[in-house]
Amino acid sequence: MIEVIDVLDKVIKLGESLGAEEVFIYGKEHTVMSYEILVGNISSRISTTVGAQIIVSIGKRHGSSYTTDVSEEGLLRALSDAISIARASSEDPEWPGVPNFSEKYEEVKDVEYDIESASRAVQELYKSLLKDNRLVYNVGYEGTIEKTFIANSYGAEIITTEYGNGLTAYLSVQTSQGASPGIWDYIVSKEQIVDSSALLENLEFLAKKAESLIKARDMTVPTIWHPSALMSILTYGFLPAIKGDAIHKKSSRYLEKFGENIFSKSLTIYDDPTRKDLVNYVPYDADGVRTKRIDIVKAGTLINSIWNYHWASLEGRETTGHATRNPRPGEYGVNVHNISIEFGRRSLDDLISEISEGVYILSLQGAHSTNPESGRFSVMANPAFYIKDGEIVGCLLGASITSSVDDVLNKFKEATSDYKEGFRSTLPWALIDNIRISSRV
Amino acid sequence: MFDSLERVLKHGEKLGLDYIEVRGEEFTMTNIELVDEHISYHRRSERGFFVRVLYKGSWGQSCTTTEKKLLEALEQAYKAAKASPGTVSLKEIKPIKDNVRKGLKIGNISPEEKIELLRDIRTSILDKDKKGLVKSTKVRYRDKEGRKYIMTSEGTEISHDTDYVWRYVWVSGKLGEKSQGVRDERGDSWRGFKVLEVEYGPEKVAEILIRRLYGQLEGKAVRPGTYDIVVAPEVVGVIAHEALGHLVEADLTMSGALANKLGEKIAPDHINIVDDGRLENGFGTEIYDDEGVPTRRVEIVKNGVLTEVLTNREYAQKFNLKLTGNARAEDYMYPPIIRMRNTFFLPGDYSRDELFEGIRDGIYVVSFIGGQADLSSSFHVGVQEAYYIKNGEIMGPAYIGAITGVALEWLWKIDALANDLDFETGRCGKGQEALVSSGGPHIRVRGIKLG
Numbered sequence: 030m031i032e033v034i035d036v037l038d039k040v041i042k043l044g045e046s047l048g049a050e051e052v053f054i055y056g057k058e059h060t061v062m063s064y065e066i067l068v069g070n071i072s073s074r075i076s077t078t079v080g081a082q083i084i085v086s087i088g089k090r091h092g093s094s095y096t097t098d099v100s101e102e103g104l105l106r107a108l109s110d111a112i113s114i115a116r117a118s119s120e121d122p123e124w125p126g127v128p129n130f131s132e133k134y135e136e137v138k139d140v141e142y143d144i145e146s147a148s149r150a151v152q153e154l155y156k157s158l159l160k161d162n163r164l165v166y167n168v169g170y171e172g173t174i175e176k177t178f179i180a181n182s183y184g185a186e187i188i189t190t191e192y193g194n195g196l197t198a199y200l201s202v203q204t205s206q207g208a209s210p211g212i213w214d215y216i217v218s219k220e221q222i223v224d225s226s227a228l229l230e231n232l233e234f235l236a237k238k239a240e241s242l243i244k245a246r247d248m249t250v251p252t253i254w255h256p257s258a259l260m261s262i263l264t265y266g267f268l269p270a271i272k273g274d275a276i277h278k279k280s281s282r283y284l285e286k287f288g289e290n291i292f293s294k295s296l297t298i299y300d301d302p303t304r305k306d307l308v309n310y311v312p313y314d315a316d317g318v319r320t321k322r323i324d325i326v327k328a329g330t331l332i333n334s335i336w337n338y339h340w341a342s343l344e345g346r347e348t349t350g351h352a353t354r355n356p357r358p359g360e361y362g363v364n365v366h367n368i369s370i371e372f373g374r375r376s377l378d379d380l381i382s383e384i385s386e387g388v389y390i391l392s393l394q395g396a397h398s399t400n401p402e403s404g405r406f407s408v409m410a411n412p413a414f415y416i417k418d419g420e421i422v423g424c425l426l427g428a429s430i431t432s433s434v435d436d437v438l439n440k441f442k443e444a445t446s447d448y449k450e451g452f453r454s455t456l457p458w459a460l461i462d463n464i465r466i467s468s469r470v
Numbered sequence: 471m472f473d474s475l476e477r478v479l480k481h482g483e484k485l486g487l488d489y490i491e492v493r494g495e496e497f498t499m500t501n502i503e504l505v506d507e508h509i510s511y512h513r514r515s516e517r518g519f520f521v522r523v524l525y526k527g528s529w530g531q532s533c534t535t536t537e538k539k540l541l542e543a544l545e546q547a548y549k550a551a552k553a554s555p556g557t558v559s560l561k562e563i564k565p566i567k568d569n570v571r572k573g574l575k576i577g578n579i580s581p582e583e584k585i586e587l588l589r590d591i592r593t594s595i596l597d598k599d600k601k602g603l604v605k606s607t608k609v610r611y612r613d614k615e616g617r618k619y620i621m622t623s624e625g626t627e628i629s630h631d632t633d634y635v636w637r638y639v640w641v642s643g644k645l646g647e648k649s650q651g652v653r654d655e656r657g658d659s660w661r662g663f664k665v666l667e668v669e670y671g672p673e674k675v676a677e678i679l680i681r682r683l684y685g686q687l688e689g690k691a692v693r694p695g696t697y698d699i700v701v702a703p704e705v706v707g708v709i710a711h712e713a714l715g716h717l718v719e720a721d722l723t724m725s726g727a728l729a730n731k732l733g734e735k736i737a738p739d740h741i742n743i744v745d746d747g748r749l750e751n752g753f754g755t756e757i758y759d760d761e762g763v764p765t766r767r768v769e770i771v772k773n774g775v776l777t778e779v780l781t782n783r784e785y786a787q788k789f790n791l792k793l794t795g796n797a798r799a800e801d802y803m804y805p806p807i808i809r810m811r812n813t814f815f816l817p818g819d820y821s822r823d824e825l826f827e828g829i830r831d832g833i834y835v836v837s838f839i840g841g842q843a844d845l846s847s848s849f850h851v852g853v854q855e856a857y858y859i860k861n862g863e864i865m866g867p868a869y870i871g872a873i874t875g876v877a878l879e880w881l882w883k884i885d886a887l888a889n890d891l892d893f894e895t896g897r898c899g900k901g902q903e904a905l906v907s908s909g910g911p912h913i914r915v916r917g918i919k920l921g
Binding site: 093 | 499506514516529531536539543549556581582585605606612644650651694726727729785788803805843844845848850852872875919
């Protein structure tokens with residue numbers, strides 16, 4: 030990657046000499062190491078790919094190009110492509126230009142995950158999970174190292190390294206009533222994962238419970254939401270309404286609600302990408318802006334929205350450092366880096382033990398069809414488990430929930446002290462009261 | 471390109487590998503997005519390689535975007551395969567040498583023409599919005615022009631064009647306090663730009679989306695209850711794909727609700743489902759898969775019996791199944807895995823109108839927005855267009871949010887299939903994207919819980 034960094038300045042200067050008023054370069058070197066046992070078959074992978082996106086402005090016209098050829102010649106071809114696109118495009122009166130920051134920052138880490146230790150961890154987990162009545166679909170490991178470089182014609186030069194590795198497993202249990210819904214779990218960490226015992230313990234527990242399949246019936250009960258289920262409703266129903274683009278376009282249902290107490294007073298939501306020990310540590314966003322912790326909801330009051338440079342400029346405000354990019358398709362947006370709900374004091378076991386009748390929701394099927402504007406959703410809680418007298422007693426079939434994200438966040442009662450790191454999140458389990466479960470069987 | 475791939479094979483011979491497969495790809499791709507009035511135009515030029523080796527029963531894989539690191543990629547794949555011995559072996563094939571051309575001539579379409587198409591779609595939508603309910607539009611366009619190459623140590627040597635065009639339109643609107651969004655998606659990999667320009671052109675997509683949006687905003691919510699429903703081809707297709715098609719991908723079949731059910735009756739006699747790799751103009755149609763196996767029509771369910779499942783070479787060998795040509799890789803960054811192509815229910819004998827006859831209080835489900843299923847065949851399909859049926863007549867729009875259920879139970883509730891047939895085109899995600907078609911005739915399903 031070093032050779033790329035050395036030519037960025039030259040590419041920017043050449044762009045300016047060819048008529049580009051602004052040049053912005055965003056590139057990534059992505060290394061992945063994976064090891065997977067899929068239906069008993071082993072595959073393993075070690076790969077490194079690299080690519081860079083170049084964006085140019087010519088007045089209010091702009092163009093973008095991506096190349097996998099990051100040699101000087103390759104970048105110059107991409108530059109020339111971006112300039113010709115900008116020239117062919119019509120003016121965009123609201124184009125605020127490329128991010129105009131000029132910070133210099135370098136955090137290069139030489140990280141390497143060991144494929145052989147990973148393979149041992151996966152094989153141990155696979156062998157332990159394999160039992161007569163189970164179909165272990167996959168057990169997999171993946172370690173990724175992502176080196177990002179950002180440069181622009183204002184002098185910014187940022188190089189960061191983000192990394193982490195994770196272990197996942199997915200299985201179903203054959204019962205006299207047929208196959209159970211898929212049971213899964215995962216762990217992620219920055220440290221090389223060699224110990225899968227916690228994952229094994231949890232999967233063994235859930236698989237044992239899935240041996241008993243219980244048809245759902247209509248009921249209104251307290252529910253425990255796994256961090257993954259929480260993240261899916263936040264992603265599809267809550268975050269779209271606090272992003273700068275929705276606020277600028279006035280499509281956010283929260284437009285007039287900032288500063289108001291609109292959720293449960295027990296609920297505090299924040300985004301904190303600054304913790305170096307977590308996999309979601311992101312020191313700079315994709316505009317080249319230093320990130321910081323942002324409180325989004327505090328004790329039920331909606332406080333902050335999140336912004337990238339583009340939408341913040343159009344709104345005449347400061348970015349909050351929440352730009353994201355996928356340079357291959359040229360996607361640019363606003364998103365959290367590491368959303369969290371303030372942890373509680375009691376464990377998951379403590380919360381379950383106090384429920385006389387309820388449902389433990391591992392994930393939500395169909396959450397992606399949540400209406401991003403109204404936050405309304407109609408989903409299957411699948412897999413979900415039935416709680417009776419303080420214990421999980423079996424796996425529920427056909428449990429559906431029709432509600433809204435705002436209703437769920439209003440009924441939020443308590444978070445656990447346990448938490449899980451995941452994609453763009455570090456979340457606890459949550460006790461959500463009075464959720465209506467409708468049977469689909 | 472073949473010269474580079476051959477260099478890898480020659481180097482691999484020295485390592486004592488059991489099998490070497492090298493895929494190379496080069497393409498340019500255009501992504502344009504028109505969000506309300508604002509256009510962003512992005513072009514990609516990519517060249518990359520995927521190396522896959524089999525050593526002592528384990529796959530080792532590596533990919534690189536740097537041609538001079540191709541031999542290093544092979545060494546990495548070898549190192550990965552050596553991490554532990556396994557049991558993988560491959561179904562034998564007769565190696566093929568071929569060169570498949572599509573001739574879509576995407577390079578002949580100017581940037582201005584593409585931008586004009588997007589602007590025309592937006593203008594048509596706003597023109598048809600007589601009630602002024604549209605709040606925002608997003609039109610996305612993508613095209614790809616390129617070639618992929620495969621060469622293996624067994625002698626396979628095939629190159630294909632990878633050209634296609636695709637567009638996606640999203641319209642959101644508001645009526646009082648109710649907000650709603652609707653979508654339309656269309657892609658084509660055999661006829662090209664004219665499909666988006668003419669066959670599914672701006673006027674047509676605008677008409678469809680305004681109808682859907684008004685229906686969703688003005689439709690009355692369905693009372694919770696049990697209904698007889700008629701399902702239109704687009705939604706039949708997503709059920710065929712999500713709830714049944716994924717279950718017959720051999721890497722999933724043996725872990726899911728269809729485990730050990732090959733040859734068993736899983737549906738009434740009148741149910742026939744196929745995945746056709748050579749469907750004329752199918753979005754998922756290709757002549758060879760990404761392991762160099764010829765594609766074909768796979769009879770998944772024949773007269774209600776689970777007859778065949780979709781395979782790649784690895785799973786065909788593991789479970790002693792026939793090859794179907796369903797190994798697909800999104801591009802050079804991914805390994806080929808088992809994916810559907812064009813999946814659909816075959817038509818029945820009823821006319822479409824006959825399906826509605828005798829339904830006193832039912833729902834006509836026309837279009838979907840997102841589908842998902844799991845290994846138990848439990849599925850969730852978001853609905854973006856539906857109507858009430860009263861005494862056999864299609865009435866006003868109905869708002870139902872989603873249809874959910876267990877597909878293997880649903881199959882037994884399908885009591886009639888119409889003699890029509892239609893398809894939708896889309897993108898399937900299973901860790902990587904695949905272009906697919908899915909469809910079927912109108913079907914009638916009895917006793918479905920909604921609301």
